[in-house]
Amino acid sequence: LKSYNVNRTTPTGVAGSNTIWRITAFDQAGNLMAGATNKAELDSRTFTFSDNSGGTLNGPEAGVASLTPATTLTWNQTTATANFNVTPFNKANGIVADDIHIQDDFGTPVSATNTEAMTIAGAAGNHFHIQNTGFPSNATANQDLATRISVQLQDIYGNPTLDPAVTNVTLALNQISGYTNTGTMNISTTDGGGAPSDITAETPSFVASSSLYYFDIAYDVGHVVELLASHASVPGGTAGAASDDMTFTVVSSTVQQYALNFDIAGTKAGDPVAASLVAQDGGGNTITGQDGVLNTIGYTFTSTNASFDAPNASQTVAGNDPADGSLTFVNGSSTLTWRFYQGGTVPTGQVTVTDNTNTIVRANQNTLAMQPATASDYLFINPLESIIASSTTLTAQARDQYNNLDTNYQIDFDLVTDGSATHGTTVNIANGSGTIQISDLVAETVNLSMNDVNVTGNNLDTEDVIFTGPPDHFAYITEPISNETINKTFGTGAIVEVRDATGTRVFADNATPVTLSPFTNAACGIAGAGTFTNNTGTVVAGRLTLGTLQYDTAENIFTEISGGGLTVACAVASTTVFASLAIDNPPGANFQTGEVYTFEVSGGVPPLTTAASVSNSGGTLGLAYSGGSCTAGRNCYDFTPGTTVAVNDIFDIRDSASVQNMASTTRQTDGSILNNIGDPVAWGNTALDVSKTFTIRNDGNINAGALAVTFNSADASYWDKNPDFCDTNTLAPAATCDITITFLGATGNTNAPANGFQSSTLVVIGATNGTSTLNLTATRDGAIFNNIGDTVAWGNRSKDFQKTFTIRNDGNANSGVIASVFTPGDATYWSVDADACNTSNLNAAATCDIDITFLGETGNSGNVANGAQAATLTVTGATGGVTTLSLTATRDGAIFNNTGAAPGWGNTASDVQKTFTITNNGNANSGVMTTVFTPADASYWSVDSDACNTSNINGAATCDIQITFLGASGNTANPVNGAQSATLSVTGATGGQEILSLTATRDGAILNNIGQTGAYGTTGTDDQRTFTIQNDGNATTGALSVVFTPADAGYWSLDVDNCNTVTLGAAANCDISITFLGATGNGSAPVSGPQAGTLTITGGTAGIRVLNLTGTIP
Known part of the structure; x- marks a missing residue:
């Protein structure tokens, strides 16, 4: 085991959901660590996963991505792979394989660099984020072109996201502060003064775009408001912190409010009361220049207290407010007249004036103290x-x-x-x-x-x-009648009076206590077995009503009134209290189809009525009968359930009481019912691949048994069912399973979708019973991408060759922002030269170009190999349109390789020659060859011979080029230690190219003169100068050789030479003294004119130092 590599398993993931990544194990030769033995070893190792991105892995929306904790993995012994999870949170950043560091407990690393990326989609819509720019804005009816509102659907992690379910979103305004009057906020859906419309009438959709914009806001009410968005499938709505406030500043001379002032003089009931209505701006200033507008407005007059408005039930004369309608304003003020007929204080805050722009009175200035008129x-x-x-x-x-x-x-x-x-x-x-x-x-x-x-x-x-006279006896006005069962309120209560001896009601009696008692005989002498409740009270104005009587025993009774020592009153008629209505033998278990169930009923106020009030199963109820198998004193009813299962049947029995009593029993008919509680079945119009998950729930009361799922479509190339967690699964009651269906609006019909209607049918059948049939529909509607440019095949190529692919939108809608992805098999053989499609968008019939070159000559850094190459170009529109081009080319022709010397000289201080042998390892003649030598500093290099330039070579043939690095004599015999480089390019006319990067480092002794200059100037005297030769290099020189070569020896004299045969270490030096014979030269007969000489010092690794000496005889 040598190393691991990391790859994604899918190109996309969803924020907040696990994504699956794959780790592969390799040996030292790059082979897979396959086999049972290797699997056992890998299974035993513990792997640690960490962030290799500097702490920003997929951040920062909700923190870095969540990695699998340290754990063992389960390895595949055939592929030498194992999977692990990464949970991303940020849609914008995605995940790159290199961002994940993995190491086992033996320290085995991930060795291969991998920039393979996974893009992350937003999760389901969770809340709306609303922002604005250009505020505060003036509160006027004119559109403010600097204002804009953005409404963005975000997932729970704050990522912008799309959601096909979020359509017809409701927008509403919420007042934060300001005046109570409201108005219409007009906006444009296009920037730059588009046609205005009411923002609350907009119903935005977030199917194709996560952000929507509204421009050029106009609102003529002084407010601080916020915009709120809501939708049933977005649980977070618009949180307060997720919506920016919009401040609309009141503009002077704009009517924002009214003030109402009453004339408080002479305020008698029925007299006219004058008042002034004054139009004001938000600062309370009177608006004096808008009379023409104010006179066209309609006004309504109301009151929040009926005592001060007319008409009123306590008043004898119908009062009046000013008539609704328009008013006449003069300098912002209008005179009005009220009439109030109620004496007392009239707070004018309870008098409301409203205009038809919904601007109301903000501040009333005084309070009326209404006086009564003169008594009449x-x-x-x-x-x-x-x-x-x-x-x-x-x-x-x-x-x-x-x-x-x-x-x-x-x-x-x-x-x-x-x-x-x-x-x-x-x-x-x-x-x-x-x-x-x-x-x-x-x-x-x-x-x-x-x-x-x-x-x-x-x-x-x-x-x-x-x-x-004084109280004497009781009398019934109304005798009680039960017509009810025990502990139920009598249908008719008792009304009793206290009367004097003449039988007149004693109105002045408010103290006599009353008790109503039960008896079983007409003379009220034998007490009843039961007990009354709510049967006592005290008379008021000589009378008492006992309206909520209840009795707790089933029997026939007479009632008696007594209390306060007065003569009692016994009811003339009796009343019967019945036993409670009951179903005496309800079934003990659920109904089963095909069975008959008997109900026995007792009690209640006759006559009884029955009903199967809810027979969802389709059951039938027989007629009442008694006797036979029916228990004596009871009524019996037979009920037969229907064939609909997992539904409730309710058997009711009702009596004829004044407040009807009912006994009921509910039973369910056993069975399973399969319903879809997941996504709706209609995709609507789309040009994207859109997945829906159908959640099948067993709404019955027994297990559905093993499910069988069938999926049929009119055109299978537009639909995909995966995954299916229902097929063969069993569902207990209330249990669910999911089936995901994807409509392939983008990639359907083998990446060549056509616009039009598509349909499919999903059927789920339970083994016991229960069936759910979903008729799925979608309309492919949008952009369609086709290549109308060059063909995708390059054929056989030995040179670089460019093609242009023209992408045309053959659909009926704009594509949205385009993303183009180029995926080469070997990136060194391909080049994307220009891409006018990526980040652009195409209307219907519009085109864009992408230029791609197959590098038949310069591929693989010039080290081409004959053989097939491939790449994939995928062009995708954000709202629709996709095309995938499979590009092919074959590199075929001459191949140049250097089979001679290596291109590196290493460290040297000598002139060293190398021979580069160019061999044609291809399968064709090279054509005329061109060699180009490009040195960084030509003074250090020499091309000594070139047998390649202008020649040509067949397969397996060679030619030589000799090049010398001038470590000793470079830089005009003044070499400097350091790196030197050059490039040798050999190119065949019909194919073949070799580019050699030549390198060398001049490294050794360096001889410099640190003594006097070699320029003696013009002199008529003999002038001796000393040249101090110092080793400024990093190595010992070896034995030096000194040669002085004068042009005319009669004018020069080598007087001292301490350098010849001397070896100089680093920083050591030696002297050479030479005299220019300006006086005694030429046998003491010097001739006017210039003279010259050359002093050359060479030796070992020192290279060479040449001093050019000059002097002039005057």
Whole structure:
């Protein structure tokens, strides 16, 4: 075992869901670690998975991806592979194989570099994220072109996502702060002033795009609002933190509110009350320049308190508000008139004025204190009845014509009575009200009237007061009637009175206690066996109603009223309380089809009625019978269930009580029912591969048995069923299984889909019973991609050759953003030169080009091998359209390889020659050859011979090229230590290319003159100079050789040479002294003119140092 490699198993994953990755084991030669022995060893090892991306693996939306914890793996002994899980969270970043570091407990590493990537799709829609730009904006009706709102569907991890179920989303405005009036927010769906529409009428869909945009917002109400989105299948809705606020700033001179001011002078009931309605902006300033607009607006007048609005039930005259409709404004103010008929305080905040733009009064400026009009009536106020020899108080009031108490009224009138009543004469009215006492010793009805002694002319009231004797006995007004079962409220309750000895109701009695008791005989002498509830109380105005009587025993009873020492009253008629209605022998288990079940019933208020009130099985109920097998005293009914299973049948028995009693028993008919509770069966229109999961649930009450799944389609190339977790599975009641069906809107018909309707049928049948049939429909509708450019086959090639593939949208819709993916078998033989398709989009009939070159000559870094090559080009539209091109080419022709010297010289300080032998290892003649030598620094290189250039070679033939690296004499005999490089390219006209990268490092001693300069200048004297030769290199020179070569020896003299035969270590030096004979040269007869000489020092690894000496005779 040497190393591992990591690969994805699928090109895509879903955020928050496990993705499966594969690890492969290799030996030192790159062979798979297959076989049982290797499997046993690999199964025993513990693997550690870690983030190799620097801590950003698939981050940062919800943190880094979740990796499988350290664990052993299960290995396949044939493929030497094992699977492990990675859970991604971020849609944008995807996962690259190299980001996952894997190591076993022996430290065996992942050795191969792998940039293979897995793209991540968003999970199901979880919430809406709403953002905006361009705010705050002015609150006007004009569209603000700088504003924009984006609504994005995100999954639970915050990734933008698509969801075919999220259509017809509801948009709504939510007020954060500002005025209570609302308006219409108009938007455009295209940027730059498109036609406006109400944003709440928009119903966005997130099937094809995760983000939708609205532009150019117009809203004329001063608000801070937010936009909310909601949909039944998006559980998170729009959280407050997920929606930006939009501030609309009030603009001066824009009507945002009204102020209402009442004239508080002379505010008597019934009098007109003047008020002014003032139009204001958001700052409370009066709008003076909008009268023409205000005069066209309709207004409505209402009140939140009926006591202050007209008409009102307590008022004698129907009042009125201003008439609804338009008003006349002058400088922003309009005068209105109200009439209020109710005396008292009228808070004007309870008076509402609304215009038809839904702008309401924000601030009312004052409060009305309505005064009553002058009294016009004297009234007796509810005089109380009394008992003889006891007095009662009479109250009289003065009221105006609107029934308001005139608290300013003070006057007297005389009380007039008939019969034997006694009382004072004068009733004094103070602050609108007065009282007087009246009594009588005779049981009689006394009439009260008034004498207007002050001749006010007001209307006079009359009333009666009844005087009775003391309480004497009880009497029934209504006797109780049960018509019910035990512990149920009687159908008719008891109403009883307290009467005096003359039989007159004692209205003044509010204290006598009452108890109602049961007896079994007409004289009320034998007590009943049961007990009443709700059978006691106290009379009010001489009367008591016992309306919720209940009795706990089944028997026939007479009732008696008693209490307070008064004479009792026994009911004339009896009433029967019946036993509770019951089904005495309900079936003990569920119904089975084909069986007959007998129900026995007792109790209840006759006559009884029966019904199978819910017979979902289709059962039948027989007629009632008694006797025979039926228990004595009971009624019997036979019920036969129907054939529909796993449904409830309810058997009801009802009586004829006033509040009907019912006994019921429910049983289920055994069976299984298979229903789809998963995705809907209609895909709608799409040009994408869209998967739906159908969840089959057993809604019955028994196991469905082994399921059988069949899937048939009109055209199988457009449908795929995988995975299927239902087929052969068994479903217990309430259990589920899933079947995933994919409509291949993008890749159907072998990656060549045609627009049109497609259908299929999915049938799931249980072994015991239960069937679910799903009729699936989809319409392929959208872009269709075809290549109308070059053919996909290059044929045999020995040179680089480019082709252009023209992708045309032959569909009926825009493709959405295009993604083009090029997947070569060997990337070194292919080049994507230009791609106008990727990231663009195509309308119907539009085209884009992709240029791809097969590198028959320069492939594999120039080291081509004859043989077949392949690649795949896939072009996919975001909203539809896909085409996959399978590209083929065969490299066939001459192949050049260097079979001579290696291209590396290594370290040297000498001039070293190498011979490169170019061999044609291909299967054809090369054609005329061209050699190109390109050195980085030509002074260090020499092409000595070239037998390849302009020649040609057959298969297996060779030619030579000789090249020298000038380690000693390079750089014009002034070499410098360091790396040098050059490129040798040999190319055949019909095929074959070899590119050699030549390298060498000049490494050794370097001789430099650190003494005097060799330029003596113009002089007529003898001038001696000393040249100090120093080793500035990194190695010892070896024995030096010094040669001085003057052009004319008569002008030069080598005086001292301490260098010849000397060996210099690094940084060591030696001296050479040479005199220019400017005076004594040429036998002391120097001739005017220039003179020159050459001093050459060579030796060992030192290379060579040449000093050019010059001097001039004046």
